[in-house]
Amino acid sequence: MNRAHRHVLKDQRLEAELFSRRVLVALVVILAVFLVLLGRYLQLQWLQHDDLSARSDRNRIRLQAVNPNRGLIYDRNGRLLATNVPAYRLELTPERVEDIGGTLEELAGLLDITDVHIQRFEQRRDQYRRFQGVPLRFLLSEQEVARFAVNRHRFPGVEIVPYLTRQYPYDELFTHVLGYVGRIDADDLSVLDGDNYRAATHVGKIGVEQYRESVLHGISGIEQVETNAEGRAVRTVSRNNPKPGRDLMLSLDIDVQRTAWTALGDSAGAVVAVDPRNGDILAFVSKPSFDANLFVNGVSQQAYDEILADAGRPLFNRALKGAYEPGSTFKPFVALAGLESGVMQHDQRVFSSGRFTLPNSERPYRDWQRGGHGWVDVRGALEQSVNTYFYQMALELGIDAMHQYLSQFGFGLASGVDLSSESAGILPSREWKRRTHNQIWFPGETVIAGIGQGANVVTPLQLAAATATLAAQGMRYRPRLVTATRESGSGDFQSLPPVSLPSVPIADEANWQAVYAGMIAVVHGQRGTAKGISENVGYTVAGKTGTAQLFGLREGEVYEEEQVAAHLRHNALFIAFAPAEAPTIAVAVVAEHSGAGSTVAAPIARAVLDAWLLDDAQ
């Protein structure tokens, strides 16, 4: 069947030997090649192991900062004023999204994403690195989270990230004192420590949140995460835990605060209550206010416009920055200045005819009661708020002596409270007038300064702090909000000692007692200007009414009379402390455009005193 088979004889033995030789050669080559290959693996797995192992780790391990949980804020009774609650935000990682514009457009079809969100996203992008997720939407609703989860495959590089968002349970009640956190913007970045804020999205903007930022924020942690080829974190390898911010306990009392807020009613104004024994601020109300929660995750343009359009200027912190003429609430301090410096004796009487003139001048300075109050000593002068007494006293004292004495109560100076942007008010002097107006001082200005008018400007906080100093017989403490801090999660708060300031020297204690008697008479006396609030009061109140013609304009602003009805051109003021024998609270009330201090401001103060003094806890 085969030609070759016929012609040539096959030598089976020779062929088998030939085959064996060939197999032997092949085996040698095969062994050699296997050894080469084994050598290659030895090279990769032994010689280059360190290098390739490092590359494997670089492949999979990524460092990422972990934001510390922000410290919580409590009131003096341990009730939460600011807390952290879980929420979801939508993040887009630019590096992993090919067509950002198209993706944003598609997302907008799925979730509530407006031009404003996109605009803010674009602004934020510069602050993040390409591989970092840039927040696009905060506070996603549960429905939105679910809707995105279903469509997630369509959006590589877009993720829902759980986070803790700040929440203020009392909405607007504490906004002017707590402040709020807001998203970090370019201005914040220039002052913040970049390392510690690498994973942070929010920072305290105003109030305690801003002033105590460094304590509340904590220390950022670092996490080694294993990522897959897409860059998605799949496992945490190691974690250097962040150190959470410290919890703060404030001196504020929610009940006192709410009482003050409610008592102010529809009036714009401020109420500040201070504990004279240590400077603790018990209530710090500025009204109107706004919901702090609005600002945490970016206020909507509409809500912001509404706040800006509000004639009551809710963004303005009246308690901290309001510039009010103290009016007659200044009289107890002026009285002490006069008595302690010896220009008048506490039992010395002055005659009030209803009309006071300077020598060589026809210009009359009037009492509020037509025909005057007759002969009054310091007690009567305070009880009935007799202007003439203080005209006379101021004139004899002189403006510079008055300035010198009253500044010991903190007038004209920032109180040093633990809040930023506090106003210092104005306590005039010759030097002050020359410096600010480049004018000489006129004697008539001294006269009206004696009743807290003219150039005098105080903030409600200042007035409350001065009243506390008065109540504590000159012992002065820096007003404060944060009284204790603690490590997050631990049980015990560590108290911060109150900060005492140079006290007001006492020349003769009888002078102080006389002023106290006058202030007690304001509430409890027959002719007291605030005797209306003495009804059913279970403790002794020392107070002083004030009705001022100017109202809370910031320095330099002009009062447009046409806008305001005549009877509303007055601010009602009241200062008080109680119990008069051993005061535990001093309060200052300013109610704008509301009328007389006696009828409007004093009842507000009474409500606050009640809330503090009749509370079981106190």
Added chain:
Amino acid sequence: MKPANFRWLHFPRVDIPLLVGLLLAALIGLAALYSASDQNPATVYRQVVRLGVGFTVLLAFSSIPPRLFRLWTPWAYLLGVLLLAVTLIVGEGRGTNRWLDFGVVRFQPSEIMKLALPMAVAWYLHSRPLPPRFAESGLVVAMVAVPMAIIYFQPDLGTALLVGVSGLFVLYLAGLQWRLMGATAALGLVALPLLWFLMHEYQRNRIRTFLNPENDPLGEGWNIIQSKIAAGSGGLLGKGWLNGTQSHLEFLPESSTDFILSVYAEEFGFFGVAVLFSIYLFIVWRSLWIAKQGHDSYSRLLAGSLAMTFFVYVIVNAAMVSGLLPVVGVPLPLVSYGGTSIVTLLGGFGILMSVYGHRRFTLR
């Protein structure tokens, strides 16, 4: 008249050491696959089924005497060439024409050729006195060139080369003169630039990538870089089974198929690789040992060629994933996840077993 002891078929007589070697390699493959597939039991189960089919074919083939394989050889070769020609016209595949779909079975006719070509060359040479004469060798080259060319145009350069090599190994074992081989090798070197022009662009890119993978680390170079990182980061002892990060975190593509050796190397380290290579070396050595005892030159040539081709598969894949050779789509025999190639491969070992069962008892 048939002799009394003549039997067409007989109970399988298999070489137990070789069978054990194959089973060990397959078991290692299953372990690596379980890890590479992210512990997907379904994938492992499918592979077990294929191995089951493959070993069944092995046993079936081992019971067929080599004489019958020899008789069928021309038809197998012709059928293979015919089917290959058909793929060029109606074949399917991702940008290539490698697959034929018979409704029930879908397979690559090139798989048939992996067995049919060495069979054909052995068939042609077995009755002629060896070493072959020049003209005979030329005819063999033509027999090899035809299927190679068709597979090359599918296009599947890797398989074309491997199929061609299996045919040429027969020629080598038949005693092709060394000087002829030397001359051919020299000619090949000269023709290398010519080959460059014959290559497809994707093939040229593979060569470029091979020469410098860091050129395009995220594109063409990605596979080979990540593969080397996988093996290298495994170190001497490995990261432990199921602990490889390169494949589990999806850095390593094709981790179940062509690059499974890197998964294994990452998790079992150099010692694991050495064990696997030893098993492969044992399989090759044992196969060549069987080939040497072949009853006739057809048996010897075919068995020897199958053994050497098996070695080439191992070497090409291992060299490829460790960056010693350009990336050609060659699976690691018995270990890579894959369908028909396992059946063909174990079919080849079935032929080896058949040769073992009908070896010469005289030569000891």
